[in-house]
Amino acid sequence: MKNKEPTSIKALTQAARPYPNSSRSAMNTPILGPQTFLPDCLPLDDLMDTQSGDPQNQPTPTPTTSPLPSMLYPASPALLSQIQGPPSTSNLLLAQDPSGSTTGTSSVNPNSDLTASIHAPKPSTENPNTTQLTPPAYTPTAEEQAILDHLALAEENRAVTRDNGRNHLTTLPQFTPVPLGGFPHSHPSHSAQIFDFLDNQVLMSWFQVEKPKFIVRVFDHTGKDVAENAALLTERIRTNITIIAKFIQQDAPPVRVSPPHATGGKENKDLPLCFLVHNISPETYDTILSQRIWSASDITFEAFHFNCSTPPYLLFCLNGFTTHEKDTVVKAVADVWAHDDNRAEIGDFLSIGGEIPEEKIHTATYSLIRSIYVEHLDFRVSGGIAVPRFNIFARSPTQNAEAWTKLRSFLRILTYPTGLDGCGAAVAVSPCPLCHSTAHPRGLCPFPGIPLWNGPKTGNRSVNNATKNKGKGKFNRT
Numbered sequence: 244m245k246n247k248e249p250t251s252i253k254a255l256t257q258a259a260r261p262y263p264n265s266s267r268s269a270m271n272t273p274i275l276g277p278q279t280f281l282p283d284c285l286p287l288d289d290l291m292d293t294q295s296g297d298p299q300n301q302p303t304p305t306p307t308t309s310p311l312p313s314m315l316y317p318a319s320p321a322l323l324s325q326i327q328g329p330p331s332t333s334n335l336l337l338a339q340d341p342s343g344s345t346t347g348t349s350s351v352n353p354n355s356d357l358t359a360s361i362h363a364p365k366p367s368t369e370n371p372n373t374t375q376l377t378p379p380a381y382t383p384t385a386e387e388q389a390i391l392d393h394l395a396l397a398e399e400n401r402a403v404t405r406d407n408g409r410n411h412l413t414t415l416p417q418f419t420p421v422p423l424g425g426f427p428h429s430h431p432s433h434s435a436q437i438f439d440f441l442d443n444q445v446l447m448s449w450f451q452v453e454k455p456k457f458i459v460r461v462f463d464h465t466g467k468d469v470a471e472n473a474a475l476l477t478e479r480i481r482t483n484i485t486i487i488a489k490f491i492q493q494d495a496p497p498v499r500v501s502p503p504h505a506t507g508g509k510e511n512k513d514l515p516l517c518f519l520v521h522n523i524s525p526e527t528y529d530t531i532l533s534q535r536i537w538s539a540s541d542i543t544f545e546a547f548h549f550n551c552s553t554p555p556y557l558l559f560c561l562n563g564f565t566t567h568e569k570d571t572v573v574k575a576v577a578d579v580w581a582h583d584d585n586r587a588e589i590g591d592f593l594s595i596g597g598e599i600p601e602e603k604i605h606t607a608t609y610s611l612i613r614s615i616y617v618e619h620l621d622f623r624v625s626g627g628i629a630v631p632r633f634n635i636f637a638r639s640p641t642q643n644a645e646a647w648t649k650l651r652s653f654l655r656i657l658t659y660p661t662g663l664d665g666c667g668a669a670v671a672v673s674p675c676p677l678c679h680s681t682a683h684p685r686g687l688c689p690f691p692g693i694p695l696w697n698g699p700k701t702g703n704r705s706v707n708n709a710t711k712n713k714g715k716g717k718f719n720r721t
């Protein structure tokens with residue numbers, strides 16, 4: 244699966260222009276005259292001194308000009324000498340010996356460190372009389388330079404298209420393919436929701452399992468389902484992850500999956516949903532986490548990194564507006580947050596924990612307000628009457644758990660009036676039973692609408708469960 248053509252941009256650039264810092268200035272010298280090359284010349288001189296003084300630790304030359312193909316700008320010292328005539332300061336740069344002195348000729352000491360360098364010009368094998376006739380002093384326009392720049396990278400691009408991508412898994416037809424634009428994101432109620440209700444002793448054991456490891460949450464299962472069917476679900480997860488692991492690596496280590504255990508046992512009302520997956524290769528880890536959602540006929544799950552993610556963008560859901568216009572809602576929320584009293588409160592919350600310096604609290608508050616965006620949920624009640632709801636998202640300027648929790652709680656109890664379109668207030672939400680996201684009810688879950696979706700459908704559960712959900716309508720992301 245490894246890319247066997249690791250051609251780097253740097254290598255290509257160097258190949259295209261064997262002597263990065265000198266070819267352009269050397270070629271331009273006869274035309275531009277000493278007034279223009281001298282300022283460029285001195286730093287180069289310094290660089291050459293550095294290189295010759297410590298050949299084991301040569302800095303990578305920083306190109307001061309764009310890469311040019313050697314066929315247009317032959318870098319042979321002998322040829323340069325013929326083109327340029329008597330030695331100039333630029334010629335001397337090429338002819339410096341390791342001691343730093345200049346010889347006044349264009350010949351290069353074959354024993355010098357410079358000729359041994361990978362950057363050193365290679366002797367031309369072509370007849371110099373023929374090559375000499377090529378007019379060298381052409382400066383490409385920006386448009387032409389773009390062509391040359393892209394051509395210098397052409398081989399790398401050809402190599403990329405010859406290979407399958409790292410996560411190319413079309414030969415695993417048992418899983419729903421990634422839809423255009425990727426799978427929808429599920430929104431947690433807090434940063435560590437994935438570990439909710441897990442027994443602390445179990446969590447401590449999971450902490451001690453070696454990386455790579457990740458967490459899996461199964462679609463369409465409650466904590467009670469997980470507790471009652473732990474062995475079956477564990478085996479299904481293990482089997483499906485083994486399919487992926489074996490596809491990536493024939494001799495993949497045996498995948499291990501650990502079921503959760505609830506604080507207080509199965510009788511507890513709140514039960515954990517997460518499984519730990521470990522004993523996997525880094526390649527399997529990368530593949531599974533980058534696709535995130537894996538949907539087979541017998542199980543659908545979402546994979547999570549074993550860490551505490553950044554605070555959720557979803558803060559709360561508002562209803563009470565009589566408009567479907569998202570801009571109206573964004574303005575209402577921004578106006579309320581920017582109100583003097585509220586802004587001061589927000590600043591106080593953001594300063595909890597000291598993560599944001601006091602002098603930057605003001606900026607952080609405005610950055611929070613500017614980051615507001617909303618999602619329209621096409622809620623309908625009986626009779627098909629639309630009662631719009633809006634999810635309110637914002638990017639938290641702080642990662643501090645207490646600061647974010649208090650800030651979110653404060654913003655949630657505010658009311659959000661508009662002049663003409665009603666007044667928004669936060670409404671209770673419960674996670675979608677299918678994907679566990681807190682951004683929508685089951686009826687608005689976007690996953691069943693994905694092409695070739697193998698996972699649970701909106702109405703698959705018992706009639707009782709299906710009718711309990713009030714949200715029936717199209718998920719509107721416009």
Ligand SMILES: [Zn+2]
Pocket residue numbers: 675676677678679680683684685687688689690
């Ligand atoms: Zn959902």
